[in-house]
Amino acid sequence: MKNFKNWKIIAIVALAFTLTASAQVLARGRGMGTAVTTLPYQSLSQDEESAILKMREEEKLARDVYTTLYEKWHIQTFQKIASSEQKHMDAVKVLVDKYSLTDPVVDDRVGVFSSEEYQKLYDKLVADGQDSQVAALKVGATIEDLDIYDLQEAIAKSDNQDVRTVFQNLMKGSRNHMRSFCWLLSAMNESYTAQYISETEMQQILNSPRERGAVDADGQPVQNSGGGRRGGRGKGPRF
Numbered sequence: 001m002k003n004f005k006n007w008k009i010i011a012i013v014a015l016a017f018t019l020t021a022s023a024q025v026l027a028r029g030r031g032m033g034t035a036v037t038t039l040p041y042q043s044l045s046q047d048e049e050s051a052i053l054k055m056r057e058e059e060k061l062a063r064d065v066y067t068t069l070y071e072k073w074h075i076q077t078f079q080k081i082a083s084s085e086q087k088h089m090d091a092v093k094v095l096v097d098k099y100s101l102t103d104p105v106v107d108d109r110v111g112v113f114s115s116e117e118y119q120k121l122y123d124k125l126v127a128d129g130q131d132s133q134v135a136a137l138k139v140g141a142t143i144e145d146l147d148i149y150d151l152q153e154a155i156a157k158s159d160n161q162d163v164r165t166v167f168q169n170l171m172k173g174s175r176n177h178m179r180s181f182c183w184l185l186s187a188m189n190e191s192y193t194a195q196y197i198s199e200t201e202m203q204q205i206l207n208s209p210r211e212r213g214a215v216d217a218d219g220q221p222v223q224n225s226g227g228g229r230r231g232g233r234g235k236g237p238r239f
Helices: 002-027 032-038 046-073 076-098 116-128 133-156 161-187 199-206
Strands: none
Touching (some): 032 161, 076 133, 133 161
């Protein structure tokens, strides 16, 4: 019994050490991929595996729609956020590789999806965004709305530190993207009505400042990463 207790203490200390190491990596701005590799390998539940694969394609959906709408309207926000979505895709790919999952992105070309669901959604969103700049910005807000909702669902079903860390940073990025699209709409005397998250939650997001720096597995700012909700340029990885 004494030996068992000793091993339990060692395991807890080891986990605390790896979590601290991961936070330090994020704080130094070395990127999500590096941070994930410092976290322990944990068994994936079916929910976690499904969520990883889903988010890999969902982030591609966002990147591809924004890329296409930028080509149509030349709104710089689409180009900038498309670049951010590529980082989101890359971060999820780290999880795909770490757990030896089959990557659903078998063709990285813009607008090409292995999932019929995402192919139809891409086609619809792009078509909706062709009508006007306002329509295009509302498509952007819709995608971020969906992302936030799906990430909340995934995080609620996950206890893996690496999965939660990636998803929390993706969700922080989606909140920032939602702010960008809705602020542009507001400048045009237009607005977006939430379709997935609650309207109350969306207003809370819009009425708070842009979030900077990295966050941990619980969504809390990583110390010294430029985190928090204050203004100024963050020093950590940008999502």
